[in-house]
Amino acid sequence: MSSRTWIWRNISGAPGRHNDVIYTQPKLQPISRDLLIFFGGDVQDIQENMEKHSDSKKYVKWSLENTATILSKQFPGSHIFVVRPSRMTTMRNAVFSCFDNFVPGDKYGTPVFCPMHEALEHLRGLVLGCLEHLKTLKIGEDIDSQSIETTNLSLMGFSKGCAVLNQFLYEFHYYDNNSSDNSNNLISNFIKLIKNMWWLDGGHNGSKNTWITDRGILGSFAKLGVNVHIHVTPYQMQDKHRPWIQMEENSFNDTLRKMGVSVQRTLHFGDKERSLSSHFNVLTDIRSNVQ
Numbered sequence: 326m327s328s329r330t331w332i333w334r335n336i337s338g339a340p341g342r343h344n345d346v347i348y349t350q351p352k353l354q355p356i357s358r359d360l361l362i363f364f365g366g367d368v369q370d371i372q373e374n375m376e377k378h379s380d381s382k383k384y385v386k387w388s389l390e391n392t393a394t395i396l397s398k399q400f401p402g403s404h405i406f407v408v409r410p411s412r413m414t415t416m417r418n419a420v421f422s423c424f425d426n427f428v429p430g431d432k433y434g435t436p437v438f439c440p441m442h443e444a445l446e447h448l449r450g451l452v453l454g455c456l457e458h459l460k461t462l463k464i465g466e467d468i469d470s471q472s473i474e475t476t477n478l479s480l481m482g483f484s485k486g487c488a489v490l491n492q493f494l495y496e497f498h499y500y501d502n503n504s505s506d507n508s509n510n511l512i513s514n515f516i517k518l519i520k521n522m523w524w525l526d527g528g529h530n531g532s533k534n535t536w537i538t539d540r541g542i543l544g545s546f547a548k549l550g551v552n553v554h555i556h557v558t559p560y561q562m563q564d565k566h567r568p569w570i571q572m573e574e575n576s577f578n579d580t581l582r583k584m585g586v587s588v589q590r591t592l593h594f595g596d597k598e599r600s601l602s603s604h605f606n607v608l609t610d611i612r613s614n615v616q
Contacts, residue, residue, distance in 0.1 A: 330390055332371065333458050338450030339443045342426040345371075345409040346455055349393040350462070352401035359403040359477045360452065363396060365389060366484025366528075367422050367434075370413055381420050387605050396481075399612045403479070406455055408489075410434070421530075422485050428492035435530040436488040438537075440499045444492045449515045452478070474514075479521040483608060487527030487535075494537050494546050501545035516549060523554040526607050528561045528570060535561075536573035540580060547584035555590040558607050559599035562592070 329350055335343040351357055368381050372388035375381040385391070393407045412423040414432055423434030427444040430436045453473055482490040497516065500509055527535050537543065555578060562571045581588050593610050594603040 330393055331458075331462075332390070333455070336451050336454040336458075338426065338447035338454070342411070342447050342450075344411055344426055344451060346451065347371075347389045347393045347407040347409065348455065348458070349397040349405040349407075351404055352397055357402045357404070358475050359400075359479065360455075361396060361400050361403040361405050361479045361481060362448070362452070363392065363405065363407045364424060364427075364480075364482045364486030364489040365392060365407065365410075365422065366486055368420050369422060369483075370420065371409065374413070375420075378415065378420055380418055384605070387608070392608060395608055399609075400479075404459070406452075408451065424486070424489050427489040430488075433530055434485060434488075436492065436534070438488075438492055438495050438534055440495055442492060442496070444489070445496050445500075445512050445515065448493075449473070449512065452476070473518070476518055477520050478518045479523065480519060481523035481525065482527065483525040484527065484604065485529050487524050488529050490522055490524060491527075491534065491537050493522075494542050497549060498542045498545040501548065519549070519551055521552045521554060523556065523611070525556045525611070526558050526561050526604055527574075528564075528567075533569060534573070535567075535570045536577040538573055538576040538580065543577070543580050544584060547581060547586050551586075553581055553586055553588045555588065556593060556607055556611060557591070558593050558603045559595060559597065560601060560604035563599045 331348045333346045333348060336346050337343055368384050369387055369389055372385055372390050375385045375388050389407045389409055393405050396405045410422040410424050411426045414421040414423055421433045423430060426447050428436045429439060429442055456473060480490060500512055564570055578588060578590055593607050597603055
């Protein structure tokens with residue numbers, strides 16, 4: 326099956342929140358119930374928008390549509406959903422992705438993590454909205470019966486997009502410790518659908534919490550049995566101006582392993598000089614070392 330890509334505008338999630346979603350159908354038959362939900366990095370936007378900016382157009386290869394296609398090749402059995410940031414801050418020499426609907430931050434989208442931002446509630450709403458769109462495409466015989474309870478979710482963040490995954494960690498901890506919350510059962514059942522989380526070369530403009538190291542938060546996460554995939558490059562790991570990134574990633578990795586979490590860690594392009602090119606190229610190399 327050849328892949329096709331759709332752009333769905335203003336999908337509703339949590340009350341008052343909307344995101345555009347780029348969708349690519351699975352390449353393989355039969356149509357699966359595996360959903361891969363991706364959050365990208367700075368610069369990455371709809372191709373039409375990227376071509377209008379003097380800096381962004383240099384990276385149009387990594388537009389959200391092209392990234393959806395790249396991920397479809399990496400994960401041919403999965404439905405690919407690329408979540409476009411709700412806000413893009415455009416500067417003269419750069420464009421910053423701001424995932425305000427998932428994690429609070431400053432005007433550049435630098436995250437300020439908090440115990441609760443209804444990020445999981447918003448994600449659940451987006452998934453429900455996307456499943457409704459799927460039913461209209463008629464790409465599989467049983468697609469009309471696709472329901473959220475039967476899906477397997479994989480969440481993936483790249484660069485700035487990893488901040489969204491980090492906010493999810495805070496909210497896993499919140500629900501773990503607030504059983505009286507009225508929405509707990511609904512969200513707890515949704516959380517159980519998450520089978521894999523992928524952190525791809527995480528980074529943002531802040532001076533801490535590129536990777537989460539709080540043992541309490543990680544302890545709540547460890548209870549969920551989610552498979553963790555860490556993919557890094559020298560671009561982030563050897564950044565002399567931000568040495569905390571490597572230290573935090575080491576702590577995140579080591580702490581989860583000691584807690585019994587299944588962690589797969591891959592260093593890509595370790596024999597090459599750090600470069601923005603290798604940073605983006607991790608997107609094409611995710612499955613290179615997967616058996």
